[in-house]
Amino acid sequence: MSDLVRRTAAELADALASGETTSVALTQAHLDRIAEVDGAVHAFLHVDAEGALAQAAESDARRAAGTPAHALDGVPIAVKDVLATEGLPTTCGSKILEGWIPPYDATVVARLKRAGLPILGKTNMDEFAMGSSTEHSAYGPTRNPWDLDRIPGGSGGGSAAAVAAFEAPLALGTDTGGSIRQPGAVTGTVGVKPTYGGVSRFGLVAMANSLDQVGPVTRTVLDSALLHELIGGHDPLDSTSIDQPLPDLVGAARQGASGDLSGLKVGVITELSGDGYQPGVLARFQESVDLLVAAGAEVVEVSCPHFVHALATYYLIMPCEASSNLAKFDAMRYGLRVLPEGVDNPSAEEVMRATRDAGFGDEVKRRIILGTYALSSGYYDAYYGTAQKVRTLISQDFSTAFEQVDVLVSPTAPTTAFKLGEKVDDPIAMYLNDLATIPANLAGVPGLSVPSGLADEDGLPAGFQVLAPATADDRLYRVGAALEAALQQKWGGPLVPPELNGVAR
Numbered sequence: 001m002s003d004l005v006r007r008t009a010a011e012l013a014d015a016l017a018s019g020e021t022t023s024v025a026l027t028q029a030h031l032d033r034i035a036e037v038d039g040a041v042h043a044f045l046h047v048d049a050e051g052a053l054a055q056a057a058e059s060d061a062r063r064a065a066g067t068p069a070h071a072l073d074g075v076p077i078a079v080k081d082v083l084a085t086e087g088l089p090t091t092c093g094s095k096i097l098e099g100w101i102p103p104y105d106a107t108v109v110a111r112l113k114r115a116g117l118p119i120l121g122k123t124n125m126d127e128f129a130m131g132s133s134t135e136h137s138a139y140g141p142t143r144n145p146w147d148l149d150r151i152p153g154g155s156g157g158g159s160a161a162a163v164a165a166f167e168a169p170l171a172l173g174t175d176t177g178g179s180i181r182q183p184g185a186v187t188g189t190v191g192v193k194p195t196y197g198g199v200s201r202f203g204l205v206a207m208a209n210s211l212d213q214v215g216p217v218t219r220t221v222l223d224s225a226l227l228h229e230l231i232g233g234h235d236p237l238d239s240t241s242i243d244q245p246l247p248d249l250v251g252a253a254r255q256g257a258s259g260d261l262s263g264l265k266v267g268v269i270t271e272l273s274g275d276g277y278q279p280g281v282l283a284r285f286q287e288s289v290d291l292l293v294a295a296g297a298e299v300v301e302v303s304c305p306h307f308v309h310a311l312a313t314y315y316l317i318m319p320c321e322a323s324s325n326l327a328k329f330d331a332m333r334y335g336l337r338v339l340p341e342g343v344d345n346p347s348a349e350e351v352m353r354a355t356r357d358a359g360f361g362d363e364v365k366r367r368i369i370l371g372t373y374a375l376s377s378g379y380y381d382a383y384y385g386t387a388q389k390v391r392t393l394i395s396q397d398f399s400t401a402f403e404q405v406d407v408l409v410s411p412t413a414p415t416t417a418f419k420l421g422e423k424v425d426d427p428i429a430m431y432l433n434d435l436a437t438i439p440a441n442l443a444g445v446p447g448l449s450v451p452s453g454l455a456d457e458d459g460l461p462a463g464f465q466v467l468a469p470a471t472a473d474d475r476l477y478r479v480g481a482a483l484e485a486a487l488q489q490k491w492g493g494p495l496v497p498p499e500l501n502g503v504a505r
Contacts, residue, residue, distance in 0.1 A: 106203020185463025
């Protein structure tokens with residue numbers, strides 16, 4: 001494996017700035033790594049080698065002229081296949097969008113291009129971001145680089161696996177109920193869900209508009225801060241975008257890395273531990289809390305009583321919004337079109353029925369049916385309306401908690417990565433993986449997952465989640481970087497998955 005692919009994005013940016021390497025060289029190194037191991041991992045749905053190298057050559061020309069577009073200019077990145085990319089396929093992991101090439105870029109993709117980051121390709125995901133394992137992709141599952149027989153989390157398992165397997169130093173994901181943070185936890189990567197509205201959603205193929213958020217997937221907290229600052233900020237094309245500057249995220253990460261958390265008050269969420277949580281995950285969580293105390297933080301227990309209803313609330317609100325959003329895939333305007341068998345001159349309704357039956361997978365159909373039912377006449381108030389009331393109570397729990405503490409913490413996911421196929425036929429068991437991450441999406445607050453170590457039972461990564469008040473994303477980076485520094489000092493370096501060279505599946 002090339003030394004270039006093992007370096008962090010910040011280290012690669014320094015190497016480019018010093019002239020030690022070129023963007024073409026490091027982009028080619030990552031393309032070589034993808035060719036070497038992605039047959040086993042299946043993190044990518046589409047690799048754009050020609051486009052990435054052309055963008056890298058342009059970056060090198062800017063560096064030679066002394067006019068780099070950004071500190072990360074020339075550092076390659078992978079993009080989750082739910083974000084529109086002009087000239088590259090965007091399938092959302094679904095057959096219904098197979099071959100669709102958008103005529104425009106999502107705002108975050110446009111910002112990447114303006115900053116000069118070569119785009120390596122599009123990463124695999126659960127179809128329309130519906131899943132917790134990346135087993136629900138129409139193009140086959142992604143595998144966890146720590147154990148190829150296990151899931152990499154979901155829905156953004158492709159982005160997390162690409163970063164964990166050293167196929168990309170940076171990636172973009174989306175988080176609707178934990179789809180950045182939960183894959184981060186089970187692959188040993190850093191994943192951040194920014195404040196809702198803090199990063200533009202324009203060009204993100206929506207599953208649930210009030211919950212979806214784009215965010216960074218990286219190997220270090222500092223890299224996440226660098227990427228977050230690049231993609232974040234107000235966007236007039238997104239009506240939910242917050243019209244105010246981002247806090248100093250990179251400065252907060254650098255401050256946190258010094259290891260001093262004096263004056264910070266941390267709340268351990270009582271409802272997000274105990275029954276249902278793997279002992280090894282809880283052990284790594286407690287060790288991490290102890291390290292925060294050693295860094296000077298004050299730790300107290302905080303109760304958020306309505307969090308116990310978050311899972312049920314989410315799985316009413318999200319399917320309702322998803323069923324509405326996916327109505328546009330009607331075989332009339334773009335995407336797949338299937339004609340019903342044995343029907344002469346079929347009606348538009350018959351074509352739509354045949355197309356949606358062939359184009360959508362089982363999990364998508366399940367959520368469309370659930371959402372349509374919950375929104376139907378006679379049930380709207382009982383289900384969707386009631387869920388929105390509970391959502392308000394969950395937001396109030398956060399508000400009350402943040403009057404007492406600066407940040408809240410919990411395990412990111414109840415367990416480490418489970419085996420492929422283990423829960424694919426048990427949707428309720430699958431949904432439980434988002435138990436700790438969902439409250440942040442319901443309230444719109446930011447969250448970060450940082451690796452907390454390997455569970456004793458299976459030697460697989462666990463994650464530590466930090467939550468902060470809305471627009472206080474800098475607190476995530478201060479705490480996350482402090483914990484990361486303390487853990488890596490304890491471990492003697494970062495968590496690194498087993499080598500994948502020579503693996504073929």
